[in-house]
Amino acid sequence: MSTPALPRYEHYIDGANVPPASGQYLPTDDPYTGQTWGEIARGNADDVALAVAAAQRAFEGPWSELTPSERGRLLWKLADLVTANADRLALIEQRDNGKLATEVVAQVRYMADYFRYYAGLADKVQSDVIPTDKKGVFAYTRYEAKGVVAIITPWNSPLTLTSWKLAPALAAGCTAVIKPSEFTSASMVEFAALFDQAGFPKGVVNVVTGLGPEVGEALVTHPDVAHIGFTGGSIAGRKIYEIAARNFKTVTLELGGKSPNIVFDDADLDQAVKGVVSGIFAASGQSCQAGSRLLLQRGIHDRFLQKLTAFMSDVKLGDPKDPTTQVGPISTRPQFEKIMSYIEIAKQEGARLVIGGRSRPDLGCGQFIEPTIFADVRNDMRIAQEEVFGPVLVVIPFDDEQDAIRIGNDINFGLAAAVWTQNLKRAMLMTEKIKAGTVWVNNYRATSFTSPFGGYKESGIGRESGSETIKEYLHTKCVWVSSDLDVPNPFIRR
Known part of the structure; x- marks a missing residue:
């Protein structure tokens, strides 16, 4: 009996499925079963050139001829199609990255609202008339689309993270070439x-x-790409920023994090426990905004840790398609190995293992890691300073507000943070002093298409979501119109 052919995903270029110039394909694997379930095109610089040329033609031709309102109506139609196809797209993405099916379905359904939001914003980017100190002139601004945008996204939430960039870029009038992770490309081609x-x-x-080296670099260096939107690690982000700077391309970079989740002694501890678990163990910790550093005020340190470990005592690991599963597999084998290496590093540094710390070879293909908590952690340890991107939480004690601020900010990242307290004055102090792009008070991981998201320091450049994000994809032009036709002679002093 012959083996059925695997689904094959080609490039999507100029409105058609296009085979790779090399004729080569890469396997795409299910993180739970470990089995190859499909193939994706292995692109190169020739494929990139073809895609950028198509995007440039569209930008200079039919796309630029549409009014902003017409672009908005198309984005609204797209949102309706996303809603209609959400379950199918989510199933494909979940099969690629192993996240819980319930979480992926919710994410894909919600991403339709991103396109609806920017559909409404497309014709509301308003220029300004500028009062100047010059007589006889009329000055105003206009906003113009930058051109072709390169969008490069990781494997943890490919459709959602692409939408954060694509929706405002299209609303602004740009066109796009998307390079998804080689681990999670199928859902993007379907989308x-x-x-x-x-x-x-x-x-x-x-x-x-x-x-990345064969497609991503060719895309970033292509002379007709005007802007790069990237989500991923800080090392790759730094390289993209350096390459883009050589040709003065603009960038938005949403990079790593090592976010502090700060619990004070006056917090509602039961609610804070749920927030801490959601912050680090959702998506098996594979989230840039994960609250991977838990800062506990000394007076509640031991009591809170007991509550936390009790809450995690019966967590269910298993098949991510099973709605009762609470923690799924690690998305890729290299990431699995990286997380396990950091667990060993933490032990060598002297951190105390409270729960977890083991892989689970008995589940699926063995790409599972138990939710892991380390106590007795100093903030200068590698396990506290470096992004693990997995279900690993480190617990650090602190004395008072100033100590929490010092520890919370003593990091190269600044993506997110949370504060748990019932004291309004304390909450306002912490939100002011913590250096992070998002600070939650008595909640964690809340995001919206209406609110800006991005980081300080090595966590990135620029913002995604919210009304201001559309300007990341627009040039600002100032126009001066003379209302006085008597142009002064430049060689006559007055």
Whole structure:
């Protein structure tokens, strides 16, 4: 009996499925079963050139001829198609990255609202008339789309993180070439096909799949790419920023984090426990905004740790498609190995293992790691300073507000933070002094298409979501119109 052929995903370029120039394909694996379930095109610089050319033609042609209101109506149609196809897209993404099916379905359904939000914003970018100190002139601003945008996204939430960039870019009038992670490309190719169904001109959105050095670098260095939107690690983000700077391209970079989740002695401890668990163990800790450093005020340190470990005592690991599963597998084998190496580093540094710390070879293909908590951690330890990107929480004691601020800010990252307290004065002090792009008070991981998201320091540049984000994809032009035709002679002094 012959083995059935695996689903094969080509590039999506100029409104059509296009095979790779190399003729080569990469396997895409299920993190739970370990089995290869499909193939994606292995792109190279030739494929990138084809996609950028298509995007540039669309930008200079039919896409630029649409009014902002017409662009908005197309984005609204796309949102409706996302809603109609959410379960199917989520199933494909979940099969690629191993996240809980319930979480992925909710994410994909919610991403439709991102496109609806920017559909409404497309025709509301208003220019200003500028009062100047010059007589006889009329000055005003206008906003113009930058051009072709490169969007490079990781494997943990490919559709959502792409939408954060793509929705405002399209609303601004840009076109796009998307390079998803080689581990999670299938859902992106399926998603791209919806643009044709929505009636977008061909070439407005393109997808080239493959490896970072073969596709990502060619995309970032292409002379017709005007802006790069990237989500991923700080090392890759720094390299993209350096390459982009050589040709003065603009960037938005949403990078790593090592976010402090700070619990004071006056907090509602039962609520804080749930917030801490959500902050680090949701998505198996594979989230840039994960609250991976738990700062506990000394007076409640031991009591809170007991509550936390009790809460985690019966957590269920297993098949991410099972709605009763609470923790799924690690998305990729390299990430699994990285997390296990950090657990060993923590032990060597002298951190005390409270729970977890083991892999689970008995589950699925063995790509599971138990939720892990380390206590007796100093903030200068590697396990407290470096992003693990997995279900590993470190617990650090603190004395008072100033001590919490010092420890919370003593890090190279600044993506997010949370404060748990019932004291309004304390809450306001902490939100002011913590250096992070998002600070939650008595909650964790709340995000919205209406609110800006991004980081300080090595956590990135620029913001995603919210009304101001559309300007990341726009040039500002100032126009001066003379209302006095008597141009002064520049060689005559007055």
